[in-house]
Amino acid sequence: MGNRANFVVVEDQDWQLYYSHWGGCRMLDALIGGPELALRYAASLRRCKKTDWCDPLWADGGAVVDLDRQRVLFFGEPLMMTMNERRALMDVLPIVWPGYEICWAYDGTEELAGYVGADLPPVKWGRQPELKLVRRRNNLCHLISVVEADDALRFWPLKWHLSLAWHGPALLNKLPGKGVGRIRLGMIPEGGAHIDMHRKTLGAWQTADTMGVFRALPELWPGWQIEVWEDGFEEHVSRCGGALRVPELDVIAGIDTAERWLTKRIFESFEDSPAGRIAELAGMLAPITPGFVVSADALADRGVRPTQAEWSRVLSACDQVRSAHAKSA
Structure with a gap:
């Protein structure tokens, strides 16, 4: 159980690989505050050997933060699947990462590994996704x-x-x-x-x-x-x-939704976090399953959150994007 992610920091022409057990579906929690937050986030994770990449079949997300070339490459975030929120956030991120190029890793873990020159073992999977009609026209498809x-x-x-x-x-x-x-x-x-x-x-x-x-x-x-x-x-x-x-793109609505969702998720209590839920479940199972062990990665919650100054910059960036799109409407 988990939302696994690879996290890579490139600095001084070298790179370090980290593993996040819960970051795969919430990569923006690490990136939304800018470089300083991303580096604190990386420091809180488990360092890995350069060969210990999470299998692409299991990786829900990942990121490369390249301090040398000032580039961020990432994937893994539900908010980036809906177009209003995606386009809004891709406008916000360059503001909180001044001077950096912000890029989406369309080819996932393979693209992250290729960026730093790492070779991954061939992934064996069927490559035949299900062909099923979506009947409701108001759903993603x-x-x-x-x-x-x-x-x-x-x-x-x-x-x-x-x-x-x-x-x-x-x-x-x-x-x-x-x-x-x-x-x-x-x-x-x-x-x-x-x-x-x-x-x-x-x-x-x-x-x-x-x-x-x-x-x-x-x-x-x-x-x-x-x-x-x-x-x-x-x-x-x-x-x-x-x-x-299709509906008209509405970046302002996307900003509003993304800001509300990120605020709730980033500042949630430990009890409401994935690690907190696992800790609660482990406590319930311990008396009836002797020897039951939960990995340290699954229980880890380092409390890496934006500082007040970093979060203020995020909110200011959201306001800038709102204003820009309101003027162009």
Whole structure:
């Protein structure tokens, strides 16, 4: 049990690897306060050998903080899966990290390891994510659109988390049902692919897949022209003309939601934290399960929080982004 993450600090042309048991789904807790908070966070973690990377199948997140090149590369955060919050936070982070380039690690652990020149063992997994239609249009989905040989356009809103481009061209024969010719979604998808059978092109974008799909696409789709759109849902919408409708991007709403959620999560009590819940569960099980042991990583809560000055800078950055988008509206 855990939300595992690799955390790397690069300094003086060398790097140190750390392990976080609960950071994988809350990487912003470490990064939102700027460099000083990130370094305090790293110092609170377990130092690892440079070969002891968390398996990409188990890693929910990770980050590289490169002090030499002033660059942050990270993934692993539910707030980054919904587009309003994602775009808002990617505006906030450069303000609290002045002079740094802030980047999303679209290919997850593999991309972090590659950044510092580490070699990971090959990951063995099926690479065949489930193809299941999402019936409710107000839920997140992974959107597949296909321009068929006769130039007809069809859509499939499918279960999200892993890119369905992992299936390769065989995806075209696996899509459930006939699809729909027009679609209006109540939420911007977390990712998708636009496949043009006539031109033999694939455009893919995503926010949630951490298994390295972008790097794998040339192998998965041999002979196809590949376009990587990162998190560019706008390109997907543009390619589909008026047949695809999604809500307007609302960065101000994203700032409001992200600020509320981060405040609650970062400043939660120990009892409400994952480590606190595990400690409570361990105490309940101890009398009835002799020898039951919980790892030190699972129980660790170092209390690394932003200082008052750091948190004030975060709130000020949020206000700056609100103001900028209000003026441009």
